[in-house]
Amino acid sequence: MERHLSDGRILLKNGTVITLDPELGDLPGGDVLISEGRIEQVAPEIDAPDAEVVPADGMLVIPGLIDTHLHMWQQPLRGLGAGQWGVDDYVAKVFPVRERYGPQDMYESTYMCATEALANGTTTVLDFCHNVLTEEHAEGSLRAHRETGQRVLFAYGMLGYEDRLEAERASRLAQVSRIKEDLGSDPTSLVRLGMGLTTLTFASMEDLLVEVEHARGLGLPMTIHQNVPGEIVRLQKAGVLGPDLLPVHSNNATDGELQLLASCGCAISFTTEGEFGGGRPMSALHRADRAGVLPTLGVDVPSRVAVDMFGQLRITYNIMRSAEAAIERQEGRWPLKRYEGSPFTTARRVLEYATVNGAKAIGLGDHLGTLTPGKQADIVLLRTGPFGVSVGDPAAHVVLQSNAGDVDSVLVAGRFRKRGGELVGVDTEKLPFMMRDLQRRVLNGS
Ligand SMILES: [Zn+2]
The missing domain is CATH 3.20.20.140 (Metal-dependent hydrolases)
Structure with missing residues (x-):
């Protein structure tokens, strides 16, 4: 039976968590618990036996x-x-x-x-x-x-x-x-x-x-x-x-x-x-x-x-x-x-x-933009390659060291849309053909 992840609880385990929440700050090795599409808890160590554990070792965990x-x-x-x-x-x-x-x-x-x-x-x-x-x-x-x-x-x-x-x-x-x-x-x-x-x-x-x-x-x-x-x-x-x-x-x-x-x-x-x-x-x-x-x-x-x-x-x-x-x-x-x-x-x-x-600019400052308990679980897991997170501010790693190819997983409202480097629920083999036919219509008018 297909498991609906949005219905369950997800525990992102042991990542470098950049909450961007001024009170929570960064967690060098931290956990993020997601429940019902929202962030329930962010802490150095969370115990949630009923949650699906997703290892985030060696990854940066940032707001979407x-x-x-x-x-x-x-x-x-x-x-x-x-x-x-x-x-x-x-x-x-x-x-x-x-x-x-x-x-x-x-x-x-x-x-x-x-x-x-x-x-x-x-x-x-x-x-x-x-x-x-x-x-x-x-x-x-x-x-x-x-x-x-x-x-x-x-x-x-x-x-x-x-x-x-x-x-x-x-x-x-x-x-x-x-x-x-x-x-x-x-x-x-x-x-x-x-x-x-x-x-x-x-x-x-x-x-x-x-x-x-x-x-x-x-x-x-x-x-x-x-x-x-x-x-x-x-x-x-x-x-x-x-x-x-x-x-x-x-x-x-x-x-x-x-x-x-x-x-x-x-x-x-x-x-x-x-x-x-x-x-x-x-x-x-x-x-x-x-x-x-x-x-x-x-x-x-x-x-x-x-x-x-x-x-x-x-x-x-x-x-x-x-x-x-x-x-x-x-x-x-x-x-x-x-x-x-x-x-x-x-x-x-x-x-x-x-x-x-x-988030604030589109009227969602209370719901998005930081990894704060109660906000929507819109989260990105970023790989940091074989050498791990660079020294100094981890936010600098995101801005100056990361690229889109590092995006391992993407959650929107607590639901995986990309996981382990693969888009979820998208027929990726179909996309190039869809693009080719679409370009034929709009670029060549045929
Ligand atoms: Zn424009």
Whole structure:
């Protein structure tokens, strides 16, 4: 008889546990007891005879990684954006392809993106679905999310065909209401609904406010692409900023704008690799953190960035360090010397961006982001290879030494989605064929 692990108790035994909970700290050799999908206990030694024991010797046990900005429908376009140089390239190459997608393509893309993200240790994703060309497209993506077992905030995109949006806004908002009704309001449900607002570059503030009012009426978290200087002030004046709005990018934000975001309880989703590769200014990452805005991380575009949060962690740490060092040089404090508050960027801080901060940014700070008893058991077990955990801060091992290939096991709500290096409940042999056929349809239109 098949054993349903979510019904049982699981004891992760003798790992290096990085709880990211300020009270619990790290446990060099620790146990984590999981029951009913939640973390029941974290301690150096737990005795639970009725639990299934999972050895975690030589492994790091960390909270599941949270990606706060991912366009999952782009999964079959991997590589299409490689070498992209500027927004014009993106518009020329990726935009025309999106119109070839049908609802089944949205389903398959989302499903495959989720399996890759899960395999790479991402337990929660904010899926910014900005290819809702018809109601059936949204349903296709949601069907995938219901199957994968990944935790998702499905941000229903109000941007798609900009020329049609005016006529379709009311019917789209009606669909949003129906989906919300269907999904309910339990914050710990694996599939939750949010809204991907239209971009101010393409729409008026008046239009945006219609969406915001609708989302707030339903209690939906919102997210918005934010690129253009001055927009943050406009959003604040219009009453849009708040802890329920997650701006994405904000690379051009001034210190004053960052203070506005902080005073409104906003986080930012930085999609570091995509932004850096796109030539954007990168100083906003540490300026935001210093200003009290919560930085979080996202992959953004699978068409040119790997669905791999370990890559984001490492590049973010190094870019932030580089930006800090540049300021020291400019200020004449060279060669580098340590002093109070400098360096600001630590590996542990960056790991928090993809865990603690990510959870708060999508409204789940009480339920995710740390290995704290009572929270959801979204957990990743990381192998450390033949040489074990590196010396010093184990969080630095995660950020600077680990890669997605080290992900041994992944649990979401106490249920294994990857175990011993293998995805659970996924027909992995089928995936390459699914991808090949999907690419044939969306890339070649055949
Ligand atoms: Zn984006």
